[in-house]
Amino acid sequence: MELIQQQLPIVLHSLNIGFLQTLKLFIVTLLGAMPLGLVIAFGSMSRFKPLSVFTRVIVWIVRGSPLMIQLLIIYYFPGLVLHNPIWGGGESGRFLAAAVAFIFNYACYFSEIYRGGIQSVPVGQIEAGYVLGMTKTQIFLRVKLLQVIKAIVPPMSNEIITLVKDTSLARIIALQEIIWAGQSFMKGSQGISGAIWPMFFTAVYYLAFNGIMTLLLGWLEKKLNYYR
Amino acid sequence: MLNASNLMKSFDGLGVLRGISLQVNEGEVVAIIGRSGSGKSTLLRCLNNLEKVDGGTIEIDNQALVKNGVYCPAAMQRKLCLKMGYVFQNFNLFPHMNVLRNLTEAQCCVLGREKDQAQKYARELLQKVGLADKEKAYPYQLSGGQQQRVAIARALAMDPEILCFDEPTSALDPLLTQEVLGVIRSLSAEKRTMVVVTHEMMFAREVADRVVYMEDGVIVAEGRPGEVFDSDKVRSFTGLGD
Ligand SMILES: Nc1ncnc2c1ncn2[C@@H]1O[C@H](COP(=O)(O)OP(=O)(O)OP(=O)(O)O)[C@@H](O)[C@H]1O
Ligand SMILES: [Mg+2]
Numbered sequence: 001m002e003l004i005q006q007q008l009p010i011v012l013h014s015l016n017i018g019f020l021q022t023l024k025l026f027i028v029t030l031l032g033a034m035p036l037g038l039v040i041a042f043g044s045m046s047r048f049k050p051l052s053v054f055t056r057v058i059v060w061i062v063r064g065s066p067l068m069i070q071l072l073i074i075y076y077f078p079g080l081v082l083h084n085p086i087w088g089g090g091e092s093g094r095f096l097a098a099a100v101a102f103i104f105n106y107a108c109y110f111s112e113i114y115r116g117g118i119q120s121v122p123v124g125q126i127e128a129g130y131v132l133g134m135t136k137t138q139i140f141l142r143v144k145l146l147q148v149i150k151a152i153v154p155p156m157s158n159e160i161i162t163l164v165k166d167t168s169l170a171r172i173i174a175l176q177e178i179i180w181a182g183q184s185f186m187k188g189s190q191g192i193s194g195a196i197w198p199m200f201f202t203a204v205y206y207l208a209f210n211g212i213m214t215l216l217l218g219w220l221e222k223k224l225n226y227y228r
Numbered sequence: 229m230l231n232a233s234n235l236m237k238s239f240d241g242l243g244v245l246r247g248i249s250l251q252v253n254e255g256e257v258v259a260i261i262g263r264s265g266s267g268k269s270t271l272l273r274c275l276n277n278l279e280k281v282d283g284g285t286i287e288i289d290n291q292a293l294v295k296n297g298v299y300c301p302a303a304m305q306r307k308l309c310l311k312m313g314y315v316f317q318n319f320n321l322f323p324h325m326n327v328l329r330n331l332t333e334a335q336c337c338v339l340g341r342e343k344d345q346a347q348k349y350a351r352e353l354l355q356k357v358g359l360a361d362k363e364k365a366y367p368y369q370l371s372g373g374q375q376q377r378v379a380i381a382r383a384l385a386m387d388p389e390i391l392c393f394d395e396p397t398s399a400l401d402p403l404l405t406q407e408v409l410g411v412i413r414s415l416s417a418e419k420r421t422m423v424v425v426t427h428e429m430m431f432a433r434e435v436a437d438r439v440v441y442m443e444d445g446v447i448v449a450e451g452r453p454g455e456v457f458d459s460d461k462v463r464s465f466t467g468l469g470d
Contacts, residue, residue: 124320227368
């Protein structure tokens, strides 16, 4: 017990640094995947058949295969196959590779949610805007957008909570996120080795973070409940 | 005011409008009646550019929306259709906006009216349809009849020259039907130009200046209500024949 008390500051310090990387990956993924998902959604709804088929196949592949495989391929493929290690070996290179994999993967999930949300707005709403003389853009921004947002908030919440936990997959390409930091004390680091308890602490970070996200998203959902 | 001739429209090879010609004059109320599937809604939707005809000509105020099946440029189409107002069977109010906002949104973003001016006008119209106290309510908080009256006010707010209704009461129970018909009646008393697709025969008889009876995509009888309702074809439809 006393030992743990001595080691706690060291462990927490490492975990904090790891968590910062986790948080960074989380935020970058959201910032990238939310707009990219919209582009993909429009692609999959395009009336130009080749584009929509192509987009849907890509989305199917990305959603149908494990994110971990995608991480490994994106990180190692340029170096091992093309003999052009574009990511470099350092932590920043690994972060970049992880960010690309996460953004693309999550954009594909988001695109399906967006598509469902956009298609959930009744045609009558669009026609009502049209007979009032609104342009397509006005209809999208003034009539559809808020209804789409209301429809997608619950499924997006699920994905966002999953993303919090999925960031740990970046461990597979040795990104120094919080799991990596916790695990280092099992292997031995800063004079601490064979310690499993830092791992429990990492779980607490995830729980706390997800707790905050759940509250935030719940609040947003409630905000949008002013109409039915 | 509105002049449509020889309109053709088919869905998947099935002719829904087969050479329809219809004229609507200023201050006139035209009722369109006919069996389910005869093409009434399709006709009204084509006149409001919600559906594109395959052939024929539609002129609004002597300007061609479509001439012999060829449409004018999109910007022009939008401009011309602003002269038309449309009230849907199932209201289609914007659920995320309160009643007042439903009435002001397009006034501001389409007609470029100032917000105060739009609100003032919206309140006048709400008064007219008997819903002055509901401006803050959201559509889900209103009965069907109230929603439809808001929808009528929303259409009126754009100052259309011709107001079209597609079965404005068929989603309502009889009591609520009357309050909506009452509003339409008062609009006809103001000499508003209106085209009303309806199954309310008594109402058509009472309010319409002209009745158009459709069957299988063609107009088979047209004229003053008395004449049309007493013709044999229409009698067999209304079931008032014997
Ligand atoms: N978007 C569409 N796609 C395919 N067929 C359609 C479409 N809209 C209408 N139709 C068909 O066109 C025909 C006429 O339909 P329309 O809705 O104009 O009839 P209506 O006279 O308004 O009938 P009701 O009294 O039931 O409203 C019907 O056979 C209908 O199935
Ligand atoms: Mg109809």
